[in-house]
Amino acid sequence: MKSGCPAWLIRLGLFLYDHLGKRETLPGSRRIDLRHDPEGAIIRNEFKTGFEYSDCWVDDARLVVLNAIDARERGATILTRMAAVSARRDNGLWQVDLKGAEGSRRVEARVLVNAAGPWVQDVLGRVSGVNSSRRIRLVKGSHIVVPKFWNGPQAYLFQNHDKRVIFVNPYQDNLCLIGTTDIPYEGRPEDVAIDNGEIDYLLAVVNRYCKRELGRSDIVQAFSGVRPLYDDNSANPSAVTRDYVLDIDGDAGKPPLLSVFGGKITTYRKLAEHALQKLKPYFPQMTGDWTEREHLPGGDLGGAQSFQAFVEDLGRRYPWLAASLAVHYARLYGSMAHRLLNGARSIGDLGRHFGALLYEREISYLHEAEWAQTAEDILERRTKHGLHLTAAQGEAVKAYLNG
Numbered sequence: 182m183k184s185g186c187p188a189w190l191i192r193l194g195l196f197l198y199d200h201l202g203k204r205e206t207l208p209g210s211r212r213i214d215l216r217h218d219p220e221g222a223i224i225r226n227e228f229k230t231g232f233e234y235s236d237c238w239v240d241d242a243r244l245v246v247l248n249a250i251d252a253r254e255r256g257a258t259i260l261t262r263m264a265a266v267s268a269r270r271d272n273g274l275w276q277v278d279l280k281g282a283e284g285s286r287r288v289e290a291r292v293l294v295n296a297a298g299p300w301v302q303d304v305l306g307r308v309s310g311v312n313s314s315r316r317i318r319l320v321k322g323s324h325i326v327v328p329k330f331w332n333g334p335q336a337y338l339f340q341n342h343d344k345r346v347i348f349v350n351p352y353q354d355n356l357c358l359i360g361t362t363d364i365p366y367e368g369r370p371e372d373v374a375i376d377n378g379e380i381d382y383l384l385a386v387v388n389r390y391c392k393r394e395l396g397r398s399d400i401v402q403a404f405s406g407v408r409p410l411y412d413d414n415s416a417n418p419s420a421v422t423r424d425y426v427l428d429i430d431g432d433a434g435k436p437p438l439l440s441v442f443g444g445k446i447t448t449y450r451k452l453a454e455h456a457l458q459k460l461k462p463y464f465p466q467m468t469g470d471w472t473e474r475e476h477l478p479g480g481d482l483g484g485a486q487s488f489q490a491f492v493e494d495l496g497r498r499y500p501w502l503a504a505s506l507a508v509h510y511a512r513l514y515g516s517m518a519h520r521l522l523n524g525a526r527s528i529g530d531l532g533r534h535f536g537a538l539l540y541e542r543e544i545s546y547l548h549e550a551e552w553a554q555t556a557e558d559i560l561e562r563r564t565k566h567g568l569h570l571t572a573a574q575g576e577a578v579k580a581y582l583n584g
């Protein structure tokens with residue numbers, strides 16, 4: 182696609198992408214004629230050439246909760262909505278005070294891992310009183326969600342005048358996610374919010390490339406996050422390293438504190454392996470890495486050969502289940518969908534219908550199996566039902582939970 186980067190360089194990059202990694206299931210990259218290939222139908226006529234490559238996607242919130250369920254199934258205690266307020270070394274152990282809405286408790290630990298993301302320095306300094314020369318830089322990234330405006334499963338990547346790349350991804354079937362920005366951020370991570378300049382920036386990049394003119398009235402939702410990037414003193418926020426740094430405090434027989442600076446969702450498993458390697462000297466009996474070939478809970482798909490085969494199996498076992506609902510349960514819960522549907526023989530057994538694909542049975546499941554407590558947990562974090570319900574339907578969910 183016409184951009185700051187010449188076509189031959191993009192082609193070379195994709196050649197390396199195709200050949201350096203272990204590509205087992207994804208198709209190779211190819212050149213696209215934007216004027217004739219269907220993928221080019223939404224692109225303005227002045228752009229003639231694009232390139233296609235294939236990649237995977239993950240729902241970040243589902244990844245987090247599935248890892249927590251996995252840990253619980255292997256013996257961990259998961260305490261949501263509990264903050265570590267103080268951690269002190271005492272007699273060869275960490276004494277950690279936790280505080281939540283439902284009370285306080287103290288836990289003892291032989292090691293403390295500080296994976297507090299944007300709050301990593303807060304946990305180091307205020308909570309555990311440890312000095313560290315490492316610093317993070319908070320870089321805000323914002324997204325907007327608009328109705329999907331093309332046919333097909335493909336995403337688009339557009340290069341902006343500032344050389345940053347903006348993605349336009351299919352999202353929740355009928356929507357599209359556009360992001361992101363890179364803005365230095367100094368406030369409290371929990372207060373981060375998109376600003377008007379970011380909205381204009383994202384709309385302008387898409388409108389530069391696409392025939393359909395997007396405006397503010399198309400925006401269904403907008404949200405922001407802060408990247409906790411390891412501070413490598415780069416002048417440009419887009420150039421700050423996305424690599425992680427693991428810092429360990431704990432020599433001379435002290436129980437260790439391992440702090441994680443930076444990181445990506447994409448590398449989370451590698452990061453976890455490296456974290457354990459760092460801790461191995463303190464736990465010599467530790468065995469080697471084992472997660473590479475393990476499924477996350479539900480990911481075995483009950484032995485089905487593909488996602489599609491699993492959905493078809495759900496349809497056979499629960500013939501009254503609408504296809505869209507079967508896909509929804511399969512996508513979020515994999516083979517754990519059987520726990521959610523346990524004993525159900527008709528759609529009526531799923532209880533009250535709140536709208537779109539949300540039934541009472543799923544709310545109960547999320548409450549019992551996934552620590553969901555509030556309407557936000559259910560509608561925004563564990564699922565994205567909130568995007569498909571009307572305001573009144575969302576209020577009905579709140580009233581149901583408070584009832």
Ligand SMILES: Cc1cc2nc3c(=O)[nH]c(=O)nc-3n(C[C@H](O)[C@H](O)[C@H](O)COP(=O)(O)OP(=O)(O)OC[C@H]3O[C@@H](n4cnc5c(N)ncnc54)[C@H](O)[C@@H]3O)c2cc1C
Pocket residue numbers: 263264265266296297298299300304308321322323361405406407408441443444445446447448
């Ligand atoms: C806009 C944006 C776009 C991104 N895009 C991508 C991408 O495309 N691909 C990719 O791989 N990565 C991406 N990332 C990065 C990815 O989201 C982060 O690397 C990842 O979320 C970091 O996870 P984490 O568990 O380290 O931190 P977090 O997810 O921030 O979790 C930290 C947790 O610590 C908790 N906490 C804080 N203080 C305390 C305390 N005192 N006691 C107890 N708990 C505490 C917080 O409540 C929070 O739950 C993106 C990030 C942003 C912001």
